[in-house]
Amino acid sequence: MKYYSTNRQAPEASLEEAVVKGLASDRGLYMPEHIQALPKEFFDNIDRMSFHEIACRVAEAFFGEDIPKDDLDRIVCDTLAFDCPVVEVEPTIYSLELFHGPTLAFKDVGARFMARLLQYFIRRSGDNREVNVLVATSGDTGSAVANGFLGVEGIHVYVLYPKGKVSPIQECQFTTLGRNITAVEVDGVFDDCQRLVKSAFMDSDLCEHLVLTSANSINVARFLPQAFYYFNAYARMKALGKADELVISVPSGNFGNITAGLFAHRMGLPVKRFIAANNANDIFYNYLLTGVYSPKASVQTIANAMDVGDPSNFARILDLYGGSHERISSLISATTYTDAQIRETMLECFAHTGYILDPHGACGYRALKEGLREGETGVFLETAHPAKFKDTVDGAISTDVAIPSRLADFMKGEKKSVPMTADFADFKAYLLSR
Numbered sequence: 001m002k003y004y005s006t007n008r009q010a011p012e013a014s015l016e017e018a019v020v021k022g023l024a025s026d027r028g029l030y031m032p033e034h035i036q037a038l039p040k041e042f043f044d045n046i047d048r049m050s051f052h053e054i055a056c057r058v059a060e061a062f063f064g065e066d067i068p069k070d071d072l073d074r075i076v077c078d079t080l081a082f083d084c085p086v087v088e089v090e091p092t093i094y095s096l097e098l099f100h101g102p103t104l105a106f107k108d109v110g111a112r113f114m115a116r117l118l119q120y121f122i123r124r125s126g127d128n129r130e131v132n133v134l135v136a137t138s139g140d141t142g143s144a145v146a147n148g149f150l151g152v153e154g155i156h157v158y159v160l161y162p163k164g165k166v167s168p169i170q171e172c173q174f175t176t177l178g179r180n181i182t183a184v185e186v187d188g189v190f191d192d193c194q195r196l197v198k199s200a201f202m203d204s205d206l207c208e209h210l211v212l213t214s215a216n217s218i219n220v221a222r223f224l225p226q227a228f229y230y231f232n233a234y235a236r237m238k239a240l241g242k243a244d245e246l247v248i249s250v251p252s253g254n255f256g257n258i259t260a261g262l263f264a265h266r267m268g269l270p271v272k273r274f275i276a277a278n279n280a281n282d283i284f285y286n287y288l289l290t291g292v293y294s295p296k297a298s299v300q301t302i303a304n305a306m307d308v309g310d311p312s313n314f315a316r317i318l319d320l321y322g323g324s325h326e327r328i329s330s331l332i333s334a335t336t337y338t339d340a341q342i343r344e345t346m347l348e349c350f351a352h353t354g355y356i357l358d359p360h361g362a363c364g365y366r367a368l369k370e371g372l373r374e375g376e377t378g379v380f381l382e383t384a385h386p387a388k389f390k391d392t393v394d395g396a397i398s399t400d401v402a403i404p405s406r407l408a409d410f411m412k413g414e415k416k417s418v419p420m421t422a423d424f425a426d427f428k429a430y431l432l433s434r
């Protein structure tokens with residue numbers, strides 16, 4: 001399968017090139033040349049298939065031309081070492097829980113898949129040089145990528161994070177791992193971390209001496225596998241007899257997660273419509289209202305993994321629907337919520353159902369609560385475990401959210417990180433000395 005750039009100014013890439021490069025040379029996002037529809041027989045039987053069986057079929061449609069079936073099945077099953085169950089919150093609203101992975105957020109799925117795919121390519125190429133993954137993080141991405149790549153042979157990960165600006169619970173998820181993961185504590189802000197990473201990719205000395213790659217969320221290997229759990233959600237709802245008028249609500253920031261759902265829809269998944277649930281960052285909401293996309297600076301909210309002012313994957317959505325505002329707005333609607341509304345939603349849901357939402361999932365839940373029509377059933381994506389945002393959640397619902405043991409275990413580990421200035425010369429010297 002070939003991958004083209006949404007900007008159409010870069011040469012087409014193979015899957016391997018698209019994964020290693022991440023972003024096309026014209027700064028566009030890679031898109032698969034074809035999106036294969038799955039046959040009726042698959043949808044007829046899907047409610048009797050396991051999550052692994054479903055995911056293997058979907059993976060084959062995306063990657064089957066490039067990777068032999070046995071290898072691909074193994075990558076998929078290794079990735080999905082945890083379930084993504086659908087849980088009833090109230091009779092018409094279900095939660096697709098995506099927090100059962102190692103770092104308790106949906107990004108585990110894409111990060112684990114990408115790590116295994118990259119390892120497969122390295123082995124196949126016979127190049128014995130170590131591949132270095134550089135990733136800048138303000139918190140969640142670093143933990144998902146570090147844990148996704150933990151122990152994967154032939155790959156070393158450097159996580160750059162801003163000193164003192166990442167919550168202790170997030171920091172311990174990538175500073176205590178050791179092995180092939182190095183945490184680099186930068187004396188600066190997140191933008192400095194990102195600048196150091198970008199400068200490294202553009203530096204010819206470094207590129208000559210080291211094999212460098214990024215694990216950015218726009219990478220096709222991180223983004224496409226997220227389609228797996230949309231199919232699983234449909235299957236589980238179908239088994240309950242509740243999939244006829246299904247509405248899926250996705251807490252959205254950079255819009256990668258919802259775009260994977262739109263790919264699933266294009267492959268034939270019978271979802272009636274989608275809702276992009278936003279916090280106060282209302283760029284997509286305004287686009288749907290006006291037909292004009294006006295990116296702006298992000299605003300800080302309590303659902304901070306969605307604080308994005310210029311969502312990268314908007315380019316993929318436009319591409320998918322030929323730039324048609326009409327087609328986009330007939331399938332997708334959007335909502336935008338203030339922090340006060342998010343808190344109120346966490347409290348109301350807990351009081352009425354006992355279900356504890358995290359601030360991101362709360363946006364998704366509220367969008368269904370307000371927007372479901374007669375006869376529809378809604379599934380929202382619960383993108384993180386509430387304990388990851390314990391202070392906010394405890395404050396909103398006046399309780400003491402239990403911390404799952406796999407999160408508590410990170411906090412017991414010994415923190416190790418390499419101190420770094422925000423000066424690129426220092427970072428370069430460090431990488432060259434490795």
Ligand SMILES: *Cc1c(COP(=O)(O)O)cnc(C)c1O
Nearest residue numbers: 252253254255256257305383384
């Ligand atoms: C990253 C993230 C999101 C936003 O997902 P996008 O794919 O960027 O839209 C939502 N919730 C949580 C908990 C996240 O970590």
